[in-house]
Amino acid sequence: MSASSVNACAVLFVATPVLLRVAECTTGRRRASHPAGDRGDEQRWCMYLLVGLIATLCYLNGIQGDFVHDDIPAITLNKDVLGTGPVAQVFRNDFWGTPMADLSSHKSYRPLTTLTFR
Numbered sequence: 099m100s101a102s103s104v105n106a107c108a109v110l111f112v113a114t115p116v117l118l119r120v121a122e123c124t125t126g127r128r129r130a131s132h133p134a135g136d137r138g139d140e141q142r143w144c145m146y147l148l149v150g151l152i153a154t155l156c157y158l159n160g161i162q163g164d165f166v167h168d169d170i171p172a173i174t175l176n177k178d179v180l181g182t183g184p185v186a187q188v189f190r191n192d193f194w195g196t197p198m199a200d201l202s203s204h205k206s207y208r209p210l211t212t213l214t215f216r
Contacts, residue, residue: 172215179215188212 165174173179176195178188191197193206 176212176215178212181216185213185216188216 172194177183178191178195189209191212192203193208193212194204195212196203198205198207
């Protein structure tokens with residue numbers, strides 16, 4: 099069994115009580131202590147939680163992964179991501195750290211994505 103499989107199993111073991119609570123919310127079974135007016139809000143909150151948990155579980159095995167394909171030039175070699183220049187430079191460069199006016203620029207303007215890596 100691989101390390102990522104073991105980690106996924108551990109997460110499922112820990113998340114099972116939460117998932118059971120979410121299932122209880124979404125099926126409409128509720129404790130008597132809740133007022134009748136809270137049912138819609140509670141079900142909506144539970145659905146958001148369920149979607150978030152499923153999304154987290156789907157991508158959890160990628161946390162320990164290495165950088166692949168274009169991650170090295172886009173993240174580990176990009177001066178905008180490394181923080182060697184001013185933050186304003188992120189808004190003047192493309193996703194790869196090349197000035198937008200440069201002929202070799204891919205013109206892929208994604209400053210908010212670049213800032214999340216910074």
